[in-house]
Amino acid sequence: MFSVHNLNKSFPTPQGKLEVLKDVNLEVFQGDFIAIIGESGSGKSTLLQILGTLDQADSGEILLDDIKIQNLHEKKLAKLRSQHIGFIYQSHHLIPELTALENIILPLLIQGKSKLYAQQQAETLLKQLGLFNRAQHTPAHLSGGEAQRVAVARAVITKPKLILADEPTGNLDETTASTVFSMMRDLCKSQNVAVIMVTHSQSFANACDKVYALKQHTLSEPPF
Numbered sequence: 519m520f521s522v523h524n525l526n527k528s529f530p531t532p533q534g535k536l537e538v539l540k541d542v543n544l545e546v547f548q549g550d551f552i553a554i555i556g557e558s559g560s561g562k563s564t565l566l567q568i569l570g571t572l573d574q575a576d577s578g579e580i581l582l583d584d585i586k587i588q589n590l591h592e593k594k595l596a597k598l599r600s601q602h603i604g605f606i607y608q609s610h611h612l613i614p615e616l617t618a619l620e621n622i623i624l625p626l627l628i629q630g631k632s633k634l635y636a637q638q639q640a641e642t643l644l645k646q647l648g649l650f651n652r653a654q655h656t657p658a659h660l661s662g663g664e665a666q667r668v669a670v671a672r673a674v675i676t677k678p679k680l681i682l683a684d685e686p687t688g689n690l691d692e693t694t695a696s697t698v699f700s701m702m703r704d705l706c707k708s709q710n711v712a713v714i715m716v717t718h719s720q721s722f723a724n725a726c727d728k729v730y731a732l733k734q735h736t737l738s739e740p741p742f
């Protein structure tokens with residue numbers, strides 16, 4: 519469904535070229551829940567940004583259902599992102615002026631779906647995530663875990679093929695992180711969405727279908 523071949527990425531710096539990713543290969547099937555672990559600065563966020571078409575590799579190929587995404591122009595990329603890719607970050611990135619419900623329905627409204635349809639979808643998700651009584655709260659009135667669950671709902675509401683999650687539980691205490699991780703995994707499994715999640719938690723990584731480590735600029739499979 520999603521495949522990455524021989525991806526390379528470097529950044530220019532005053533000291534010369536900084537090689538970040540070298541010869542990265544990855545195959546993702548529908549509904550896969552994949553963890554990527556690796557030390558700080560190893561290039562995990564850079565890799566997710568490139569996979570999410572928000573940054574460009576120097577070379578290599580990324581295919582989403584046989585579409586070569588590096589060949590698409592920005593307008594087509596933006597459409598592909600909005601339809602097929604969801605993002606979850608370490609901090610929730612919710613819009614502070616909007617309620618939880620309004621934040622969740624926004625991606626559907628941007629796609630041109632009706633408000634009624636969007637609200638129905640959001641209410642179903644809010645129930646699944648145990649947040650129904652938080653629908654009218656703004657982010658400032660949500661706990662960290664609740665806000666992250668709202669961010670999960672916002673990422674899945676468009677029924678994307680792929681969700682890219684960059685340390686989605688990194689700001690949460692251990693118990694809350696477990697709740698958010700379990701809900702995210704169950705929801706993505708039930709919707710058959712593939713997920714690539716960067717995490718520093720060995721126990722969450724172990725609970726995923728596959729684990730890769732970003733080491734020496736490339737993705738390696740266990741044993742690490």
Ligand SMILES: Nc1ncnc2c1ncn2[C@@H]1O[C@H](COP(=O)(O)OP(=O)(O)O)[C@@H](O)[C@H]1O
Pocket residue numbers: 529530531536538556557558559560561562563564565
């Ligand atoms: N835009 C950029 N320009 C220059 N260097 C960058 C840029 N983005 C990231 N880097 C560098 O690339 C390396 C990998 O960063 P990053 O992908 O954020 O790592 P991780 O998410 O694994 O902590 C780091 O050394 C970082 O300083």
Ligand SMILES: [Mg+2]
Pocket residue numbers: 562563564684
């Ligand atoms: Mg990072």
